[in-house]
Amino acid sequence: MGSLLMDPEDIVTLAGIGLARNITTICLNMDRVNSPGIFHAADPLSFPFPLLLIQLALACGTFLLLSALLRPLGLPIVVRQLLGGIILGPTLLCRSPQLANIFFPLRGIILMDVVSSFGFILYFFLLGVQTDPWLFKNVDRKAIRLGIFAVAVPMVISTVSCFFIMSHVNVDKNIAGSLPIIAQAESVLSFPIIAQFLEELKIINSEFGRVALSSSFVAGLCSLSVITTTMLLQQSPDDNYEAFQTLTNAVVLLLVIIFVMRPIIMWMIKRNPEGEPLKESYVIWILLAVFLTGFLSQALGLHTYFGPLAFGITLPAGPPIGSALVDKLDLLANWIFMPLYLVKNGLVINVFSVKLENYLIVQSIALISSFGKFLGTFLASSYSKIPLRDAASLGLVMNAQGVLELGMFKMMKKNKAIDNEAFVIMSVSMMLVTGAITPIIKYLYDPSRRYAVYRRRTVMNLKPNFELRVLICIHEDENVPAVIKLLEVLNPTKCSPLCVYLLHLLEIVGRANPLLISHNLSKRPSKKVKKSEQVINAFRHLTDSNHGLITLYPYTAICPSKTMHDDVCRLALDKRTCLIIVPFHKRFQGSDGANSHKRAIKITNKNVLEKAPCSTAILVDRGFVNARRTSLNSQSTYHSQSSYSVALLFLGGPDDREALAIGARMAGHHSINLTMIRLLEYGSITNDNARRRLDNEVVSEFRTATAGNYRVKYIEEVVMDGTGTTSVIRSMENHFELVIVGRHHDNKSPIVSGLADWNDYKELGTIGDLLVSSQFMDKTTILVVQQHNNVINEGCEIDRTVPDFEAEDLPIFRRVTW
Numbered sequence: 001m002g003s004l005l006m007d008p009e010d011i012v013t014l015a016g017i018g019l020a021r022n023i024t025t026i027c028l029n030m031d032r033v034n035s036p037g038i039f040h041a042a043d044p045l046s047f048p049f050p051l052l053l054i055q056l057a058l059a060c061g062t063f064l065l066l067s068a069l070l071r072p073l074g075l076p077i078v079v080r081q082l083l084g085g086i087i088l089g090p091t092l093l094c095r096s097p098q099l100a101n102i103f104f105p106l107r108g109i110i111l112m113d114v115v116s117s118f119g120f121i122l123y124f125f126l127l128g129v130q131t132d133p134w135l136f137k138n139v140d141r142k143a144i145r146l147g148i149f150a151v152a153v154p155m156v157i158s159t160v161s162c163f164f165i166m167s168h169v170n171v172d173k174n175i176a177g178s179l180p181i182i183a184q185a186e187s188v189l190s191f192p193i194i195a196q197f198l199e200e201l202k203i204i205n206s207e208f209g210r211v212a213l214s215s216s217f218v219a220g221l222c223s224l225s226v227i228t229t230t231m232l233l234q235q236s237p238d239d240n241y242e243a244f245q246t247l248t249n250a251v252v253l254l255l256v257i258i259f260v261m262r263p264i265i266m267w268m269i270k271r272n273p274e275g276e277p278l279k280e281s282y283v284i285w286i287l288l289a290v291f292l293t294g295f296l297s298q299a300l301g302l303h304t305y306f307g308p309l310a311f312g313i314t315l316p317a318g319p320p321i322g323s324a325l326v327d328k329l330d331l332l333a334n335w336i337f338m339p340l341y342l343v344k345n346g347l348v349i350n351v352f353s354v355k356l357e358n359y360l361i362v363q364s365i366a367l368i369s370s371f372g373k374f375l376g377t378f379l380a381s382s383y384s385k386i387p388l389r390d391a392a393s394l395g396l397v398m399n400a401q402g403v404l405e406l407g408m409f410k411m412m413k414k415n416k417a418i419d420n421e422a423f424v425i426m427s428v429s430m431m432l433v434t435g436a437i438t439p440i441i442k443y444l445y446d447p448s449r450r451y452a453v454y455r456r457r458t459v460m461n462l463k464p465n466f467e468l469r470v471l472i473c474i475h476e477d478e479n480v481p482a483v484i485k486l487l488e489v490l491n492p493t494k495c496s497p498l499c500v501y502l503l504h505l506l507e508i509v510g511r512a513n514p515l516l517i518s519h520n521l522s523k524r525p526s527k528k529v530k531k532s533e534q535v536i537n538a539f540r541h542l543t544d545s546n547h548g549l550i551t552l553y554p555y556t557a558i559c560p561s562k563t564m565h566d567d568v569c570r571l572a573l574d575k576r577t578c579l580i581i582v583p584f585h586k587r588f589q590g591s592d593g594a595n596s597h598k599r600a601i602k603i604t605n606k607n608v609l610e611k612a613p614c615s616t617a618i619l620v621d622r623g624f625v626n627a628r629r630t631s632l633n634s635q636s637t638y639h640s641q642s643s644y645s646v647a648l649l650f651l652g653g654p655d656d657r658e659a660l661a662i663g664a665r666m667a668g669h670h671s672i673n674l675t676m677i678r679l680l681e682y683g684s685i686t687n688d689n690a691r692r693r694l695d696n697e698v699v700s701e702f703r704t705a706t707a708g709n710y711r712v713k714y715i716e717e718v719v720m721d722g723t724g725t726t727s728v729i730r731s732m733e734n735h736f737e738l739v740i741v742g743r744h745h746d747n748k749s750p751i752v753s754g755l756a757d758w759n760d761y762k763e764l765g766t767i768g769d770l771l772v773s774s775q776f777m778d779k780t781t782i783l784v785v786q787q788h789n790n791v792i793n794e795g796c797e798i799d800r801t802v803p804d805f806e807a808e809d810l811p812i813f814r815r816v817t818w
Helices: 008-016 048-069 077-088 097-103 106-129 133-138 141-168 173-187 191-200 207-234 237-270 280-299 306-314 321-346 356-383 388-397 403-414 420-444 447-451 477-489 532-545 561-575 595-611 634-639 654-667 690-705 722-731 762-773
Strands: 468-474 498-507 515-518 550-559 579-583 615-620 644-650 672-681 712-719 738-742 781-786 812-817
Touching: 048 077, 048 097, 048 106, 048 321, 077 321, 077 403, 077 420, 106 191, 106 280, 106 306, 106 321, 106 403, 141 173, 141 207, 141 356, 173 207, 173 356, 173 403, 173 420, 191 207, 191 388, 191 403, 207 388, 237 280, 237 306, 280 306, 280 321, 321 403, 356 388, 356 420, 388 420, 403 420, 447 561, 468 477, 468 561, 477 532, 477 579, 477 615, 477 781, 498 532, 498 561, 498 595, 532 550, 550 561, 561 579, 561 595, 579 595, 595 615, 595 762, 615 762, 644 654, 654 672, 654 690, 654 738, 654 781, 672 690, 672 722, 712 722, 722 762, 738 762, 762 781
Parallel strands: 468 498, 468 579, 498 550, 579 615, 644 672, 644 738, 672 712, 712 812, 738 781
Antiparallel strands: 515 550, 615 781
16 A cells, blocks of 8 residues: 655655665555564564554654753744654654664554644644634734735845845755745745744733734735745646646635535534533534545645635634634644654654755745844834834744644645755754744743833722722623622712723633624624623623613623733723722532633633732632622612621731722722721731831721721731631631632731641632631632732832821720730
8 A cells, every 4th residue: 555645755765764675665464454462473563553553652752751841942832843753753763774664664654644644634624713714804004014014025035035145156956946936935924823823822812912913814815825826927838727727626625615514514503502512423523524625625636635724714713613623623633643743744854964055055045034024024013103022022923833834845845846955954944943933022022011000000099089990800600790799899989980891701712813802782792702691781780770880891802711811901901990800710609610611710810910900809709699698789788778797807918908998998888887807916016117007007097087987897806826817717707798808918927827838729818718718708708809019110109198197086896815
């Protein structure tokens, strides 16, 4: 059985490195596929199936080892896979003919070629699924300018350099004829690869990522036009009919995919229950359709991967199809089959077979093309008034290459446009350039810098009688009741209303471009975000019942979990919010949810706490949704005698001061009974240091502001160690419906001594973790507050006027030593 996929030149190359000496005939005895075992005196590696298993183990094992070793560099997955292929190829492992004949004999290459090609078909299909063809809707003049310059400038510079080199340098005849083609191939770029690259860098749904996506989409269209035009110009008159036939076949296949296969798949999807995962049987039917499109591509004389790629593009990106397919096939394609495919390519990449002079010439053209992409993008970005660091980062992103470019290089070699030596150099150059730009981009572009502001955005620094802007993050419907109750407790008034920015976060896989959708409350919700309709309606009812005291601006973010925080932080930055409220990942009532969903919330919260441009609060829902709790709608708030008990634990520090500011706002609510419990270290009552003075000042302000309010109590508890702190918290058992506490505290303080050793939830801090983990707080909701400190100019810390005395208007109900 001969190999139908591997090029004859590749077989010759494999034979040249010792994998086979006689390549006239390659036969496989199908009766000898499986080994009878070593106990029957049989060599397992002389049988195709066990040989394929050891090749899979070598490919995946090398890839995983390189991923672990190169983790600090953060290299893209394709660089690690290709490097693994080169290591296992004639450059290193197969440099020994004995090892080459043991692990990669030519009889085993045939089966490996077929199996890896299945993986490559799935890879192209997944690339198509993750590509949203409607991205051009978001393309503006800036994106068009960036995309055109990213292709035109390197094309001109590299082509001119080719002719200059050929006229001044004695170039090898085989290389000389390939230089113009090499220049064009190195100047083009592909949108799916850049989208995948941005996602690996975790910046795909930042503002920078959105500009890069739209620009690369335009650049990809320009690249496709250049390649198509070049191929047509290179055709001889005798080949015009064949080229026309190929184009006709491609159009016919596209029509079949769009008007026959896609409607059938969409009809199947409509039968899938709404909100439910895609049925396994549907996934199998889609896979059969993928392989059918691959067969039709071969039957019509097209490239094997044309059909699967086109079919993937026609399917809707995102749930239920795209996310389900990527979730089920990504591991198989990218982590099992693709390493095997790139090992197969690595076996024909012999770095030591390249002449130094030829390497320098081809590599110089590749570097000139890379510089042209950088220069063209940088100039267009500067003209568009993009900051210099971002312009430089954008220019580097446009140099990302991947499997699509590698496939293009192989096709060029197959069509005799370049020789094997040029293919090797271009493959190595792709790996070096893509690997080198990654750490540089990470150094130049830090998304968290985008969220640094010049003044603190906190509730504490909010001017009196000023609108409080809050960003609410909702992951699932179960988060809604507790958040609505908390918004009512925040006491919106005519003098200080609430402006609520609602962000419904939907985790998604299977989409190359993320979405941030702004909803118009006067219009029907978009079909793309039908899941958000119920959440928006709940908050719409809240605003209607509060008669203009709460203003709502709803959004939906559809993005990967690793980059959800970018949408949260960017929206908070743009809308100048003072507080972000995020739900805790653990659910204490009902089912605890899927582990993947909990992990997504946990990752988002962690990143938001680190990078938020304003104060942040984590809401742990343990009591607000209890049926016995009284609803705080507008009527019950102002016209009923029902009340809510809120406790504020104050240990000192910036986070506790922010929590105190939130509590002070709640104290003005007619139905809130607020108890402030201040924990003091034993022997520190007379202590006078800078931190304690600031704590005393804000406490004094609070007591002065709430003087005469019978619903507010102030209690001091003197504790000797962490055991005393635990006793104070235990004494609060189910006496309060909401407890507010700061996230960070001084770990050297005796108040928290020994408590951090049992910290299960790091994002809640020591006291927050103690409250959540305590069984005696099982009916209490906890709000853990972190004050904003991501400020560029630390001189703009706090501009406040505080009294130089400690008010005694609010009585101290007790001072107890624990």
